Every structure is written in C-alpha cells, then in structure tokens.
Amino acid sequence: MKKPRFQSPTGMHDILPELAPYFQKIHKTAENTAFFYNFGKIETPILEKAELFSRGIGIATDIVKKEMFVLKTKGGDELALRPEGTAPIVRAYIEHGMVNLPQPVKLWYFGPFFRHENPQAGRYRQFWQFGFEVLGEKSPVIDAQIIQIFYNILKSLRLKDIIVEINSIGDSQCRPYYKKLLVNYFKSREGSLCIDCRRRLRENPLRVLDCKEEKCRRVISQAPQMIDHLCQECHNHFKEVLEFLEEIQIPYVLNPYLVRGLDYYTKTVFEIVSQGESEKRTGSLAGGGRYDALGKILARKDIPAMGGAAGIERIVSLMKEKMIKVSQPYEIKVFLAQLGPLAKRKGLKLLEEFQKRKILIGESFGRDSLKAQMARAHKLGARYTLILGQKEALEGTIIVRDMASGKQDTIKLEKVVKEIEKRLKK
Ligand SMILES: [Zn+2]
Numbered sequence: 001m002k003k004p005r006f007q008s009p010t011g012m013h014d015i016l017p018e019l020a021p022y023f024q025k026i027h028k029t030a031e032n033t034a035f036f037y038n039f040g041k042i043e044t045p046i047l048e049k050a051e052l053f054s055r056g057i058g059i060a061t062d063i064v065k066k067e068m069f070v071l072k073t074k075g076g077d078e079l080a081l082r083p084e085g086t087a088p089i090v091r092a093y094i095e096h097g098m099v100n101l102p103q104p105v106k107l108w109y110f111g112p113f114f115r116h117e118n119p120q121a122g123r124y125r126q127f128w129q130f131g132f133e134v135l136g137e138k139s140p141v142i143d144a145q146i147i148q149i150f151y152n153i154l155k156s157l158r159l160k161d162i163i164v165e166i167n168s169i170g171d172s173q174c175r176p177y178y179k180k181l182l183v184n185y186f187k188s189r190e191g192s193l194c195i196d197c198r199r200r201l202r203e204n205p206l207r208v209l210d211c212k213e214e215k216c217r218r219v220i221s222q223a224p225q226m227i228d229h230l231c232q233e234c235h236n237h238f239k240e241v242l243e244f245l246e247e248i249q250i251p252y253v254l255n256p257y258l259v260r261g262l263d264y265y266t267k268t269v270f271e272i273v274s275q276g277e278s279e280k281r282t283g284s285l286a287g288g289g290r291y292d293a294l295g296k297i298l299a300r301k302d303i304p305a306m307g308g309a310a311g312i313e314r315i316v317s318l319m320k321e322k323m324i325k326v327s328q329p330y331e332i333k334v335f336l337a338q339l340g341p342l343a344k345r346k347g348l349k350l351l352e353e354f355q356k357r358k359i360l361i362g363e364s365f366g367r368d369s370l371k372a373q374m375a376r377a378h379k380l381g382a383r384y385t386l387i388l389g390q391k392e393a394l395e396g397t398i399i400v401r402d403m404a405s406g407k408q409d410t411i412k413l414e415k416v417v418k419e420i421e422k423r424l425k426k
C-alpha cells in the first residue's frame with residue numbers, strides 16, 4: 001500500500017476508537033481513586049515557559065538537554081511543550097497562592113506530554129500520563145500513600161505481578177557528600193565506562209547509576225550506595241516509608257540504582273514495574289518521588305511535596321499483552337430504523353425523547369434500506385429494533401422488534417419510550 005502524503009508526526013500517534021476504551025477505563029479508575037482520596041483535578045497549559053523546566057528539572061538532564069520541544073513566540077518568549085507534569089503543578093500552586101489553603105493540597109491530572117525521544121516500543125514523542133501530587137506535607141506517610149495510590153490503580157486495572165522498586169536519594173544535607181564519594185569511585189574506573197557515562201560523570205554523576213550498558217553495570221555493582229550514606233533525617237524518613245508499605249502490604253524491593261532522571265527529587269524515589277518479560281521492553285509503568293527542593297528552586301519557598309506519574313501507553317500495551325479486556329463504556333440496546341422522509345423527521349424527534357430518559361439508542365439516518373439498517377442493529381448487538389416506516393409515521397405508531405425472538409408488536413409512538421424502558425428493566 002502506498003503511504004499517504006500526510007501522516008502523524010514521528011513518534012506521535014492517533015488514539016483510534018478501538019484504543020479509546022482503554023484510555024477511558026484508565027481515566028475512570030484514576031478518577032475514582034482521586035475522588036476517594038480527595039484529590040482535586042488540575043489541568044495546566046500544554047505550553048509553559050521553557051525556563052520552568054530547565055530550572056526545575058535541571059539543565060544537565062537528558063529531558064532538558066535533548067528532549068524538549070521548544071518554540072519561540074512572536075513576542076520572543078521561549079515556550080516548551082510540557083515534558084512532565086510536576087513542575088507546572090508546583091508553578092500553579094505558587095502562582096495561585098495555594099500555600100494559604102489548608103495543607104496538604106492534593107492534585108491530580110491526566111493529559112498529553114511531549115519529549116523528543118528516539119521512537120521505540122513504548123516510547124512516544126507525545127505520550128499520555130496521569131499523575132498525583134501532594135504539596136505542603138513532609139510526613140513519610142504521604143510517600144507511602146502516593147505509592148499505594150499508583151499500586152492500587154494498576155491492581156484495579158487487573159495488572160498482576162507488579163512490584164514497587166524503591167530507593168532514597170537523600171537530600172541537600174547528605175547527597176553532596178555521597179556524590180563526591182561516587183565521583184571519586186567512578187573517576188578511578190573511568191576507562192571502563194561508556195562514553196555517555198563519562199559525560200554524565202561530569203554533568204550528573206547520579207545518572208551513571210542507571211546506565212544499562214553491560215560494562216558500566218559491572219562498575220556500578222561495586223559503587224558506594226546512597227542508602228549507606230543517608231543523614232539521620234533521611235534515614236529515619238526512609239525507614240518509616242518502608243514500615244508504612246509493610247503495614248499496607250505493598251510488595252517492594254530496594255533498588256539502590258534507582259535515581260530517576262530529574263534533579264528535583266529528594267529522599268524517596270520509586271517506580272512500579274511489571275515483573276514479566278515485557279517490563280524490559282516497556283520500562284516502568286509508574287514512578288515518582290519526593291521533591292522537597294522544587295519549591296526552593298522555582299520560588300525560594302519551602303514546599304515539601306511528593307508525587308508520581310503513570311505512563312498510559314505503557315499500561316495499555318501491557319493490558320493488551322495480558323489480554324485484559326475493557327468493556328465499551330456504553331452499550332447500545334435499542335436501534336431505530338426508519339423508512340421515508342416523514343419517518344426520518346419523526347425519528348429525529350423520538351431520539352430526543354430517548355436521550356431525555358438516558359436510554360442509548362443507535363440509528364443510521366444516512367441509510368434508507370431496511371436491510372442495511374437491520375444489519376447495523378445486529379452489529380451493535382441491539383436487543384430491540386424500532387421500525388418506523390411511512391405507514392407507521394402517518395398512523396403515529398411504531399413497530400418494536402425483539403431481535404432475539406424476531407417477535408414484532410406495533411404500539412403507539414408516544415408510548416414507545418415507556419415500553420422500552422419497561423422491557424429493558426426485565
Ligand atoms: Zn554507561
């Protein structure tokens with residue numbers, strides 16, 4: 001087949017109707033959870049000042065260096081398509097004075113994000129995420145609760161064999177010392193590291209820890225671990241997070257190499273992964289961490305906060321792989337077939353009556369053949385088809401056909417909504 005001239009941009013995809021029920025199911029599950037835990041929904045603009053991310057996420061991170069879509073407006077502003085959701089939410093929290101609300105402030109979101117990555121399985125340049133953020137609270141119980149929320153959502157989507165990987169990356173009290181230790185260690189073995197890691201060593205040494213190259217893995221496995229160098233406060237915090245997770249029976253493993261890509265994280269970082277083979281291809285399903293330093297970076301304000309985000313395409317791909325079915329969000333039980341101009345007019349009006357009673361009804365007004373309309377009714381799986389012919393339209397009646405038995409009754413048009421309502425209750 002010849003490719004059409006216009007296609008969706010590289011790494012960006014259409015969400016077609018067959019995929020939409022997955023998105024709707026995930027949205028609904030996240031929404032129910034948000035409601036239960038008292039999170040308010042927030043939608044921030046797709047574009048933000050590029051500086052929000054370069055400052056917040058960190059100049060030396062891959063996201064800011066290589067993956068941001070940046071554009072200049074006619075007024076000369078540099079805007080970026082948002083690569084992640086946390087920095088915009090902290091921006092909104094500060095901008096709208098949410099610091100004056102009772103704390104903590106709990107917010108959730110669902111939407112598209114953009115990163116100019118090399119397209120590969122499970123990675124897109126426009127991808128969807130939902131996230132949960134709790135701002136204004138430093139207690140470790142929040143860390144556990146955020147992890148619990150993501151874990152429960154994935155469980156509700158019937159994903160099995162998922163596990164939480166967790167680590168603490170310390171804070172401004174203990175991380176600088178650890179960084180020094182780490183840099184010294186890697187410097188003494190620089191010859192054994194890949195080119196990327198040699199660069200990371202100068203720019204963002206913690207990132208060396210999650211390099212996937214075989215030769216780097218060998219060096220990393222002997223490297224000093226943050227967890228052995230936490231200050232008392234970070235140590236206690238982490239210990240409490242783990243105790244809470246045990247209390248609520250969330251399976252976790254300590255992963256000393258988990259650092260997450262962003263500069264703003266402090267203390268707890270986590271990812272939720274599927275333990276199956278596919279995990280290696282698709283990466284983590286959800287991840288996040290505490291970001292007590294972000295408020296300082298963006299507005300010199302102390303805003304202890306914790307949050308995470310889940311990758312919707314990755315969840316959908318795993319659900320499909322595991323053959324997890326999602327039902328259509330609606331089910332059409334009644335179909336209206338019409339014949340002739342008068343029937344069409346009356347049919348249009350009848351549809352409105354059904355809508356008022358919140359009964360979904362299928363139609364195919366564009367078609368005039370009864371056969372084609374009946375075929376459509378079958379395809380939709382309608383239990384009843386209402387047939388409005390020229391004769392019925394003139395007489396003010398309508399035929400109700402039971403699709404399973406083939407039995408037909410002619411009833412008064414004004415009684416049909418009530419009659420169908422009654423029959424559907426059976
Ligand atoms: Zn490497």
Ligand SMILES: [Zn+2]
Pocket residue numbers: 170171172173174175230231232233234235
């Ligand atoms: Zn510390």
